[in-house]
Amino acid sequence: MSDVPGIVVTGASGRMGQMLIRTVMESDRAKLVGVVEREGHDWIGQDIGTAMGGAPLDVTVSDDPLEVIAKAHAVIDFTAPAATVEFAGLAAQARCVHVIGTTGMTDEDLAKLKPAARHATIIRAGNMSLGVNLLVQLTKQVAAALDEDFDIEVIEAHHNQKVDAPSGTALMLGEAAAEGRGVSLDAVSDRGRDGMTGKRERGHIGFHAIRGGDIVGEHDVLFAAAGERITLRHVASDRAVFARGALKAALWGQGRKPGEYDMLDVLGLRKD
Numbered sequence: 215m216s217d218v219p220g221i222v223v224t225g226a227s228g229r230m231g232q233m234l235i236r237t238v239m240e241s242d243r244a245k246l247v248g249v250v251e252r253e254g255h256d257w258i259g260q261d262i263g264t265a266m267g268g269a270p271l272d273v274t275v276s277d278d279p280l281e282v283i284a285k286a287h288a289v290i291d292f293t294a295p296a297a298t299v300e301f302a303g304l305a306a307q308a309r310c311v312h313v314i315g316t317t318g319m320t321d322e323d324l325a326k327l328k329p330a331a332r333h334a335t336i337i338r339a340g341n342m343s344l345g346v347n348l349l350v351q352l353t354k355q356v357a358a359a360l361d362e363d364f365d366i367e368v369i370e371a372h373h374n375q376k377v378d379a380p381s382g383t384a385l386m387l388g389e390a391a392a393e394g395r396g397v398s399l400d401a402v403s404d405r406g407r408d409g410m411t412g413k414r415e416r417g418h419i420g421f422h423a424i425r426g427g428d429i430v431g432e433h434d435v436l437f438a439a440a441g442e443r444i445t446l447r448h449v450a451s452d453r454a455v456f457a458r459g460a461l462k463a464a465l466w467g468q469g470r471k472p473g474e475y476d477m478l479d480v481l482g483l484r485k486d
């Protein structure tokens with residue numbers, strides 16, 4: 215057991231943080247070596263198992279990411295953009311794998327990952343599930359096959375605690391559709407509609423976000439033309455699918471050269 219990769223989970227008390235900790239603990243291919251929470255959090259100094267309401271796991275919640283990440287083979291990070299940028303710098307110092315599930319990152323945040331990727335193996339995706347990454351490839355394929363007579367709309371639904379919109383997954387799907395069509399998403403993206411918007415512009419890709427209750431994550435890509443429409447849909451009903459994907463990425467990254475990768479690389483789904 216001691217020769218399996220040591221994993222650190224950041225944002226330990228979060229919805230994904232707790233799911234990731236359980237997933238790593240259940241695996242015989244990885245070992246939980248540290249968990250990080252924000253300075254001042256109630257859980258700091260407690261055993262993570264106890265803090266999560268279960269049996270002790272012999273791992274103490276730390277507010278010192280530098281010290282914890284230094285002993286990791288991989289950091290799995292589903293937190294918030296500013297924290298993720300900071301953790302990328304620490305993963306680079308530790309020369310380890312940084313799996314990033316955090317969404318809502320701006321172009322400026324993403325630019326800050328570049329220097330870190332010279333030393334860390336960064337695997338980042340707005341969705342770590344196998345199903346969504348397959349849907350990304352299908353979306354690209356369908357968009358390439360259809361012309362602009364088909365209007366493309368991406369509709370996503372999430373729980374009422376989500377802070378960013380459109381979801382990272384919706385943006386991945388929109389990028390895939392734009393790539394399939396050979397256009398830049400920035401040039402054709404319509405983020406929601408409200409008021410006297412005018413008629414829909416041919417060739418544009420629309421995004422719509424529903425927020426409610428405890429919805430884990432649902433994504434539809436609609437291709438609508440006169441007389442017919444196609445919907446590609448993914449429904450996540452359990453966060454475990456994201457956590458399993460993230461752990462797979464952390465293991466895949468071991469021994470891989472530094473740089474930026476995504477789940478298409480991990481899952482062997484990349485076609486170009």
Ligand SMILES: NC(=O)C1=CN([C@@H]2O[C@H](COP(=O)(O)OP(=O)(O)OC[C@H]3O[C@@H](n4cnc5c(N)ncnc54)[C@H](OP(=O)(O)O)[C@@H]3O)[C@@H](O)[C@H]2O)C=CC1
Nearest residue numbers: 225228229230252292293294297315316317340341342456
């Ligand atoms: N790629 C994927 O497959 C998936 C991505 N996500 C993304 O993962 C992220 C987290 O989602 P979720 O778990 O639902 O969110 P939560 O709010 O439940 O958890 C976020 C955690 O990160 C911690 N955190 C935030 N900022 C900092 C900071 N500056 N330093 C240290 N810790 C920090 C929070 O601590 P505190 O509570 O103290 O703020 C909290 O523990 C989101 O961006 C979400 O979109 C989610 C699911 C799947």
Ligand SMILES: O=C(O)C1=N[C@H](C(=O)O)C[C@H](O)C1
Nearest residue numbers: 317340341376381382383431
């Ligand atoms: O915040 C969430 O919960 C999720 N976020 C990711 C996203 O923004 O796409 C992935 C998943 O849909 C759940």
